Amino acid sequence: MIQQIYPQVIHPFRYELNKDMQIAAAHFIPHEAAGQCANMHGHTYFVNITVAGDELDESGFLINFQQLKKIVHNRFDHTVMNDHTDLFSNTSAEHFPTTEVVARKIAEIVQAHLDTLPNKPTCVQVFVxxxxxxxxxxxxxxGKQ
Structure with missing residues (x-):
């Protein structure tokens, strides 16, 4: 993977963790204004997730990198985004699998997992x-996703 510098988010936390991953997935945008993107096509998405917090867990992690890979990469890699009907919709623009919505949904999935951790880290940025x-x-x- 190519080393990359991502836009930085300003936050008040002591620790910041970044996890890069690649996700090969297909999608289509179900709207006539999407042009060619209304047709099924695929991408190799490069994803960077930024997690921040003040407290480490009992193993010295903000969150284990492997956990982030499991909850994001393992869920989406080699799938059709539109098939994840628990996240995406073909009838609501707020839930079409555009890159914007994919980034938001990844943030929501990550934050839902972080909320279960005793050290309560925060997903502060997702780059797709x-x-x-x-x-x-x-x-x-x-305060909200």
Whole structure:
């Protein structure tokens, strides 16, 4: 994987962890304004997840990198995003599997897991690169996803 510098998010936490991963997945945007993207096509998404917090867990981690890979990569890699009907919809633009929504959904999935941890880290940013020239940065607002 190519080393990359991501946009930085300002936060008040002492620790910041970043996890990179690649996800090969297909999708289509179910709207006529999507042009060619309304047709099924695939990407190798490059994803960076930024987690921050003040407290480490009993093993000295903010969160184990392997946990992030399990809850994101293992869920989406080699799938069709539209088939994840618990997350995406073909009838609501807020839930079409656009890169923007994919980034938001990843943040929501990660935060739901972080909320179960006793040290309560926070997902402060998700970066999703869809192609060499196009990417999205999603930053949850404080107190909500």
């Amino acid at each position: 690169r869809e192609s060499p020239t196009s990417y999205v940065v999603y930053r949850p607002k404080a």
